[in-house]
Amino acid sequence: MAQIIPLLGGVRGGFLGRKISVNISRITDLPTPKSPPKRGLSNSTMLAKRIIPCLDVKDGRVVKGTNFLNLKDAGDPVEIAALYDKEGADELTFLDITASHENRDIILDVVKKTAEQVFMPLTVGGGIRNIDDIRRLLNAGADKVSINTAAVKDPEFVTKASRRFGSQCIVVAIDAKRVKGNVANTKWEVYTHGGRTPTGLDAVTWAKEVEAKGAGEILLTSMDCDGTKNGFDIELNRTISEAVTIPIIASGGAGKLEHFFDVFTKGKADAALAASIFHYREISIQEVKEYLIKKGINMRINK
């Protein structure tokens, strides 16, 4: 495996050492670097928690979110993506829920057009079955893909995908549901096929396995909380977040500002994803961020 790449004799060590041969005429307008300024030396920087709106896309149209105001076309994913961009979304996620196989390529066009206008990370999930599906989405302009059913069916698919494209673009989506009757020791079971098929897999075990197989991130949806607007499953998010070293995106249950605070603090999530509350304009991304900043959570604010 470990092979040594042949040296580039003339170049190696050249620039900062002896062999500088720079054509000055080409760079006369570039200033020479000066030594560090005093300002800024002491301030420390911090990774922000992320807010990620999710768009459900069917046959190239956004299926929720008809309440958008001032949009020429409320079902146009590109236009909604641009609006979220303006509001300060940290990333975007498209969930392709197109049922028919022949319409599955439409999402590629949506991704292409979005990537031309919106310069932030874009994740696409839904119906990804093989390496070629991933390749086509990434080439269209997606930065990450999220895999669910295909990963459970064949865990080696995660390994193959992360080796081929890099861990940073492989998100494994886990749909987890509480196992009833286990009060002392809460467990969650993994479901596939959009929450229809129980797998018998324990969510914590599965999260550790996909990390070991090269997933760069986990999109963790609580099926118990999804759609309730009663808050994220804090226990689920904390348990998984502490079990792995890759980032966790919490999903399912966002309804109020406080829910985001709870999932970032008690739930130890690295990012929070929501669909309905943003789609139906119940809460704006900006409101969430301003609220969290006031509560001391580090957030990127759009100036």
Place this chain on the structure above:
Amino acid sequence: MIVIVDYGMGNLRSVEKGFERFGFDVKVTDNPNEVKNADKLVLPGVGAFRDAMDGLRQRELLRPIADYIQSGKPFLGICLGLQLLFSKGYEDGEHEGLGIIPGKVVRFKFSENGTKEKLKIPHMGWNQISFRKEDNPILKNVPCNAYMYFVHSYYVCPEDKGVVATETDYGVRFTSMVWHKNIFATQFHPEKSQQYGLTILKNFGNL
């Protein structure tokens, strides 16, 4: 003409579109001659260090990139395109890089260095850049401590701290951008960093 090097490492579309947005002529290519003779060269890339060096070597791009940089024309490395400039990478063994900037590329390690809380790897998301050099032409109109989008598990350690243009904290304080003469290279993704990231692309295009 701004030339973006295509060597099979990830999506180049956003970088291309970022420049096109400001009306710059852009070409994505793996042709060694076009790389060598570019007016401005961009080396993007995500993925593994060794695969990237292999990808460049198979396409016979190592020498053209080195020759280009030595010509003194503006060069922009992004993410892996920053790391590849260094002498050695330690991802999956030890691998030679382009060796243009002396130093190494190492992995974040949080279990041993006494950080209070074990941080997640990769370092993924929006973090700030703290300026370490004045008058950086590609940071014109970008405020100190602006947020940029990062996704990486390895970071660069230049031997000569004089090349450090910005630093960022993630458990350790690491170099998030280098600037040495005509060489500009960022660990973050300007093409994914919204307004301030686009400003960097615009500044580079205007050099």
